[in-house]
Amino acid sequence: MKLILILLVLSSLVALPHQRTPTTKVGDRHRVSIHFSLQVDEQPLTLDSLRYTNRFGERYALSSLAFYVSNVRLLRGEQAAYAIPQDSSYFLIRAADRPSQTLSLPQVPPGTYTGVEFIVGVDSLRSVSDISHRTGVLDPTEVTEEDGAMYWEWNSGYIFLKMEGYSPQAPLDPSGRRSFQYHIGGFGGYDEPGLNNLKRVRVLFPRALTVGKGAVPQVNLAVNLNQVFDGPNPIRLSRTPSIMFSPASKQVADNYATMFSLQSIQNQ
Amino acid sequence: MKKILFYCFGLIGTLMLLAQTCQTTKPPQPAPTVTVIGPPIPLAVPANFPQPRLDTSLKITAAGVALGRVLFYDGDLSSNRQIACATCHQQANAFTHHGHRLSHGVDDRLSRRNAPPIQNLVWAKNFFWDGGVHHLDFTPLTALRDTAEMNSDIEAIRFKLEHSRIDYNGMFDKAYGTREITSQRLLRALTQFMSQLVSASSRYDRYSRGEDTTLLTKQEKEGLQLFRSKCSQCHQGELFTDYSFRNNGLAATRKREELEFGMTEEQKVRLLATRDEGRYRVTLNKKDRYKFRVPSLRNVQYTGPYMHDGRFTVLAQVLRHYATGIEDSPTLDPRLRKGKKLGIPMTDDEQKKIIAFLKTLSDPEFMKDPRYADPRLTRYSKL
Numbered sequence A: 001m002k003l004i005l006i007l008l009v010l011s012s013l014v015a016l017p018h019q020r021t022p023t024t025k026v027g028d029r030h031r032v033s034i035h036f037s038l039q040v041d042e043q044p045l046t047l048d049s050l051r052y053t054n055r056f057g058e059r060y061a062l063s064s065l066a067f068y069v070s071n072v073r074l075l076r077g078e079q080a081a082y083a084i085p086q087d088s089s090y091f092l093i094r095a096a097d098r099p100s101q102t103l104s105l106p107q108v109p110p111g112t113y114t115g116v117e118f119i120v121g122v123d124s125l126r127s128v129s130d131i132s133h134r135t136g137v138l139d140p141t142e143v144t145e146e147d148g149a150m151y152w153e154w155n156s157g158y159i160f161l162k163m164e165g166y167s168p169q170a171p172l173d174p175s176g177r178r179s180f181q182y183h184i185g186g187f188g189g190y191d192e193p194g195l196n197n198l199k200r201v202r203v204l205f206p207r208a209l210t211v212g213k214g215a216v217p218q219v220n221l222a223v224n225l226n227q228v229f230d231g232p233n234p235i236r237l238s239r240t241p242s243i244m245f246s247p248a249s250k251q252v253a254d255n256y257a258t259m260f261s262l263q264s265i266q267n268q
Numbered sequence B: 001m002k003k004i005l006f007y008c009f010g011l012i013g014t015l016m017l018l019a020q021t022c023q024t025t026k027p028p029q030p031a032p033t034v035t036v037i038g039p040p041i042p043l044a045v046p047a048n049f050p051q052p053r054l055d056t057s058l059k060i061t062a063a064g065v066a067l068g069r070v071l072f073y074d075g076d077l078s079s080n081r082q083i084a085c086a087t088c089h090q091q092a093n094a095f096t097h098h099g100h101r102l103s104h105g106v107d108d109r110l111s112r113r114n115a116p117p118i119q120n121l122v123w124a125k126n127f128f129w130d131g132g133v134h135h136l137d138f139t140p141l142t143a144l145r146d147t148a149e150m151n152s153d154i155e156a157i158r159f160k161l162e163h164s165r166i167d168y169n170g171m172f173d174k175a176y177g178t179r180e181i182t183s184q185r186l187l188r189a190l191t192q193f194m195s196q197l198v199s200a201s202s203r204y205d206r207y208s209r210g211e212d213t214t215l216l217t218k219q220e221k222e223g224l225q226l227f228r229s230k231c232s233q234c235h236q237g238e239l240f241t242d243y244s245f246r247n248n249g250l251a252a253t254r255k256r257e258e259l260e261f262g263m264t265e266e267q268k269v270r271l272l273a274t275r276d277e278g279r280y281r282v283t284l285n286k287k288d289r290y291k292f293r294v295p296s297l298r299n300v301q302y303t304g305p306y307m308h309d310g311r312f313t314v315l316a317q318v319l320r321h322y323a324t325g326i327e328d329s330p331t332l333d334p335r336l337r338k339g340k341k342l343g344i345p346m347t348d349d350e351q352k353k354i355i356a357f358l359k360t361l362s363d364p365e366f367m368k369d370p371r372y373a374d375p376r377l378t379r380y381s382k383l
Helices: A002-020 A249-256 B002-010 B016-024 B062-072 B141-146 B154-162 B168-176 B183-195 B203-208 B218-230 B265-273 B315-325 B348-359 B364-368
Strands: A030-040 A059-076 A080-083 A090-094 A102-108 A111-120 A157-166 A179-185 A199-211 A217-224 A260-267
Touching: A030 A059, A030 A199, A059 A102, A080 A111, A157 A249, A179 A249, A199 A217, A199 A249, A199 A260, B062 B168, B062 B183, B154 B168, B154 B183, B168 B183, B218 B348, B315 B348
Parallel strands: A030 A217
Antiparallel strands: A030 A102, A059 A080, A059 A090, A059 A111, A059 A157, A111 A199, A157 A179, A217 A260
């Protein structure tokens, strides 16, 4: 009897790794979550609070913020990567919607990962596909109360990042407010080369992340929104309070491409 | 979704948090597909036309077209329930907004421009006067947002359609196999309907296909020859456009008299102060300033007023523009410049002949075709 038990245990020990190694079947896949921690210079972001200052000493508050993240890949060293299946790889991160700030990647194969890569925005292929591929966050008719539409219907394309707010240093707008608004998009043009603000961002992990030991790892990325002003192309909101589909938007996009960094990796 | 929202708000006082999550969480199951069911209707390509461009994956069905047609004529797509697609795109005028220089919407985005005809769109390379839209599926979005004063998110539209006297859920079911109304399905249905709007039965077409060569008068035939030598470099081929973007020499400053009668003073001031930069808005390339898409001239007799801003009311003005009205600018099309001379040299008689020819592009069958007409007796019966 005892022998049989021991044999059973032994055989299952042998069988287990045997089953796992050849392919990564669905059952072998694991959830990894990536949290975007919205901040301004290490302070958690609070909307509508006039407590932030850029390098020019301009004080500002953010009233809304949203940006697209797509084509997420978990890196395995320099060469290899696991790409999230295309149709599940579009996310809209919104300051007004906490759950949207955590991406849940349910099907990650076991292994060790050295970083994460993604596009801020919506890639050009999806930006020109027909309507059947525009579901969920890509629905061009979707309008939220806080962020409005994330789509330019007159110049087909997504607004990759939308940041609005106010500042005592901003000039008066026609409605008498000192507001600023940056609506940045441009996937590179459809039939002719055009404005391209697609930014690929790569964040490396100092120590490899191991997926597949029962835990649900969470990667916390810090998003320092002050970089929108203080990135490589410093922007004075007193001078350019409104930047939309225009050449100036490139500077904003270069700036926000630098706002991501690794904060921590947790195993939950 | 609407129901869930409703319950959320019911609990609101105490459960703000819950309301927020309900509002923002999307249902986890995959969205209903836009794949139409039933036997496909093949697109009949007129013998004198090139191959269509719209992606061949688009399957057209009778139920899809029927749904698109009802939607096209339904004011419920707008917030005030008054403005349908067909308000600005009227069949009797080849689906343009006849007599309106600039099509009125609620916001001024659409009202900056003259509504183009909806015809032969499966051959189009690009959409809108500046080519800002690349796929037919997305052409209704500007109108949906503008006419609704920014309110027409899909939730609002779906709510109205679900409570309509028309059995929309049933129609969506017939077209797509389930009753759900989604924005993807709605836009695809409009595409289905619009893909059917083919105008190819003008006198010119029957002449061109060799069906009846006696159909054009001597004057019209002379007009055709003149047109081929003077206009068809841009208004090319059987569609009378090459879908390129060009500056055809319209004067930079508009005259106050050219603006529409019913406009408010504020609208007038704004329009006179700003100049539509056309293709530049899309490419941000300086060489594209003031270029607009070459329009097709099919049914041009009925699509007036003319040009992107509707500045000319009759064809004679258009011809006079090409003959003597061209204004020079850095992006003026080289075809409209011969050395120091601007414009296309034409005598009055030649202009008349060209106009006579342009009228042979009229297709009354298309504009009376009952398959494209308002499916209901009274348009706004629900008001």
